[in-house]
Amino acid sequence: MSGTRALIAALRERLGAADPAPPRVPMPVVPAPPARVYVPRREPARGDAGGARHTTALLAIGHVGTRYATDVVLQFQAELAVAHEAVAAEVPDGWAADHGFLPLSSRVASHREFLLRPDLGRRLAPDSLQRLRDQAERSPDVQIILADGLSATACVDSGPALCAALAAACQQRGLSVGTPVCARFARVWLEDEIGHEVGAKVAVIVLGERPGLGTGDGLSAYLVHGPQIGKTDGDRNMMSNIHERGTPPPQAAERLAALAAAMIEQGTSGVGLDLARVAGEVERGYRPPQVRQRLVEP
């Protein structure tokens, strides 16, 4: 409130006005809204609390008033940040050659284009195609391809180890393995063109998978028999969640090698592959419940 009313009242006094000024209207007293303090409440055991021990899904997280508890929100935001960071990461220049891979690239020119144009990520750039024809070993049983996919973080962190373990597991089964290649800005279907060019019986692409909450380090592997452009997802077998809290890489390498061997033996892949015949080797047994990684102290 300004002092204008008092100023004019003083002026009125000075000018000697005869009639008394009207009384001022008192300001109303506005009571402050009551402060409500909400205490965090964990859900009572209702079954879902027990279920929460077996999953990283957000079960039985309780509430504060009508909202999530602060630590739940912060944990969610931190996990989302991990996922965002993994998607935004890129394989460093020269990394592939330094780690013993033949460096290849899809037709994508930039990371943004990679996210927006899946079709370009499924075909090799002309110079990469030439390099593959010039330098890659011909007609292997299994062609292993490492790729960045949607998480370059996972590709760089655990890709080389998984590829090496997979190559060793294949050779142990008497399968020949082609020149290890690493493709930049690659989508799953790029394995069709690479596998066809080298004349592999089975192509395996190991790539960083679309990050979920808090899992930026997951790898997926897709296998296809008789790779050539035009193969569909129905022709592929895949394994996801290859990371320490999911399927550990050494165990995954054994199963992938068993799958590749089964494909060559049966001459097919995807829905045509009879998994019952290799059930003992590729079926997943009991896996202990995953532990949610705390990124924020409660």
Added chain:
Amino acid sequence: MLLEPIVPTVLSLRRIPAADPALLVAYGADPTRHVALGLVTCDQDDALYVALDEATKHAAVDVVFARSFYAGSAHASGRLSGEILGVIAAAEPQAIEDGLAALVACLAHDACFYDADGQRGITMFPHVIGALGAYLSRAAGLPAGEPMAYLVAPPMEATIGFDAALKAASVRAVKLVPPPTETNFACAWLTGIAPGDLASCEAAATAFAAAVVDVAARPRTR
């Protein structure tokens, strides 16, 4: 009664919780930032300009529209029209509520015209704003928080009053609007030559009010 406050009347007060984007654009709001509107008509335009500015100091609202109507509230287009429509916009309805509460309090207890001749035949608005809000500070080109004297009176009274105000204290004219305006008054915005000089603004407003009362009492001098 001489120098009696003439308390403004809020003639209508409405909210639009989620306004149509076309309406937002037409009234100067930004559909990417504004959702809710608060609309008010009043029988004193200058009191509402000050009250709208007051609202920006109490809530996250923007004054997107404020226009006086021609010839003032004595010649209004309807009984709710008064002489001004003011519109505040905000991202959420609660901010509109807070802004309107501050606006209504300002109209009821602070900004008002005063009787300059004891018969309400001549009225004036010798208002001093202690600290400018976002709206009037932008209109005046002054930093927010500066004091400003907001002086309004009919043509002859205002002209004599502005001269008296400018000579009475170390103030400068931010804006001088000679008659006629929409409501056929004249208007001046004065601020201290030194930044933050509230006392000079108050002295200027008092001198203005005294000069207007003098012209009302003695319309002709030799």
